[in-house]
Amino acid sequence: MIRFENVSVQFDQRRVLHDISLTLTEKRIAVVGANGSGKSTFVRLLNGLQTATSGTVTVDDFNPAKDGRKLRRHVGFVFQNPDNQIVYPVVEEDLAFGLKALKLPKDEVHRRIDEILARYDLTDFKTHPSHLLSGGQKQLLAISGVLVMNPRYVIFDEPTTLLDLRNRNRVERAIAKLDQTVITVSHDLDLIADYDRVLVFDQGKIALDDTPANALPKYREMMA
Amino acid sequence: MIAGLYIDGTSPLHRAGAGIKILAMIALGTGVFLIPDWPVVTVILTTVLVFYPLCGFGPSVIWAQVKPIFWLLLIFFAVQLWLNDWQAGLLVIARVAAIVLFASLVTLTTKTSAMLASLERAMGPLRPLGVNPEKVSLAISMVLRFIPVIATVASEIRDAQRARGLDKSILAMVVPLLIRTLKMADDVADAIEARSFDPDETAS
Numbered sequence: 001m002i003r004f005e006n007v008s009v010q011f012d013q014r015r016v017l018h019d020i021s022l023t024l025t026e027k028r029i030a031v032v033g034a035n036g037s038g039k040s041t042f043v044r045l046l047n048g049l050q051t052a053t054s055g056t057v058t059v060d061d062f063n064p065a066k067d068g069r070k071l072r073r074h075v076g077f078v079f080q081n082p083d084n085q086i087v088y089p090v091v092e093e094d095l096a097f098g099l100k101a102l103k104l105p106k107d108e109v110h111r112r113i114d115e116i117l118a119r120y121d122l123t124d125f126k127t128h129p130s131h132l133l134s135g136g137q138k139q140l141l142a143i144s145g146v147l148v149m150n151p152r153y154v155i156f157d158e159p160t161t162l163l164d165l166r167n168r169n170r171v172e173r174a175i176a177k178l179d180q181t182v183i184t185v186s187h188d189l190d191l192i193a194d195y196d197r198v199l200v201f202d203q204g205k206i207a208l209d210d211t212p213a214n215a216l217p218k219y220r221e222m223m224a
Numbered sequence: 225m226i227a228g229l230y231i232d233g234t235s236p237l238h239r240a241g242a243g244i245k246i247l248a249m250i251a252l253g254t255g256v257f258l259i260p261d262w263p264v265v266t267v268i269l270t271t272v273l274v275f276y277p278l279c280g281f282g283p284s285v286i287w288a289q290v291k292p293i294f295w296l297l298l299i300f301f302a303v304q305l306w307l308n309d310w311q312a313g314l315l316v317i318a319r320v321a322a323i324v325l326f327a328s329l330v331t332l333t334t335k336t337s338a339m340l341a342s343l344e345r346a347m348g349p350l351r352p353l354g355v356n357p358e359k360v361s362l363a364i365s366m367v368l369r370f371i372p373v374i375a376t377v378a379s380e381i382r383d384a385q386r387a388r389g390l391d392k393s394i395l396a397m398v399v400p401l402l403i404r405t406l407k408m409a410d411d412v413a414d415a416i417e418a419r420s421f422d423p424d425e426t427a428s
Binding site: 049090093097129145 | 230232335336337362365366368369372373376408411412414415416417418419420421422
């Protein structure tokens with residue numbers, strides 16, 4: 001369970017999030033809003049990439065402000081541009097990067113890598129240079145790099161923005177099949193149409209908090 | 225591109241430890257220059273060339289390693305021809321080619337991660353001096369990883385500026401490249417943090 005209690009974030013003189021209080025228990029949660037509305041700051045609070053200026057964030061038993069490193073193994077984060085997330089030059093090496101911190105036996109590392117590559121049809125690319133993958137394959141590798149850590153939550157920050165339709169659909173299917181709780185920031189409203197809950201951000205506040213069926217038509221009106 | 229040199233395989237050289245291969249490379253490089261002797265250089269160059277097919281690499285792979293330095297070798301030969309004679313020129317070419325071909329063979333048969341793991345072990349004794357081998361290793365891997373990414377960004381910017389008729393302006397190329405690279409560095413730092421990298425923890 002994720003809980004926000006009176007959370008505000010301020011950068012210099014600019015308040016980015018205003019007094020957010022809510023509890024998230026659903027399996028699929030979408031976060032939408034205009035550019036600069038505070039939605040990315042909101043999700044960055046969940047794994048300690050951002051700390052609250054005031055208020056408290058709790059993710060299960062973790063406090064992101066205090067348990068940053070432990071929490072990041074619990075809450076995976078997939079960024080918009082996979083090129084900025086893939087750190088190693090070869091596919092399997094990049095997948096092993098995050099696992100290094102878990103200090104797993106070698107056999108377990110190999111097992112997890114092979115399993116995740118098979119899940120996303122990337123087995124043939126195991127020893128390929130990561131920069132030679134297609135945009136969709138790179139995004140799937142970035143997702144794999146997070147999932148190989150077995151997180152409890154996965155945050156997606158605009159995961160389909162840079163993809164063509166075919167790859168967008170592949171990523172959508174990949175997200176839909178996840179067992180983890182998923183929190184997706186997106187401008188792609190079709191991607192989140194089947195989600196359990198939508199939070200609409202506007203100027204650092206939650207303007208709407210409802211099911212997609214109720215929230216998305218109102219959000220479209222807001223953005224018209 | 226530099227990051228894509230490793231070719232998967234099961235040859236004895238593929239299976240050999242990265243540390244042994246790096247030590248052999250250092251020994252070969254030193255040996256070839258300490259003993260500028262035709263029989264020695266010929267044996268070493270032939271041995272290196274024989275290793276290529278043994279590792280499953282054909283003549284095209286050998287040529288791909290020599291091609292980038294082909295003109296440099298010709299210049300070395302010309303200088304030696306001018307200063308000494310053609311035999312001296314050929315000897316210099318053979319020595320440089322032996323070193324480059326063996327270094328390439330090591331890169332072609334060794335995964336970056338194995339190479340970096342050896343480097344981390346070798347740098348272990350420097351830890352009391354404040355050197356963090358994990359950070360050095362990550363920095364090297366990121367250089368290898370991001371050379372092609374930055375090359376792609378540069379190409380995009382060049383196309384965009386060409387479309388605006390600014391293809392001759394160095395400033396129009398350098399400024400956006402610098403800004404995008406710095407922005408990318410920020411994003412990559414976030415991503416590394418998000419992926420739980422802790423150099424102090426992995427070191428223990």
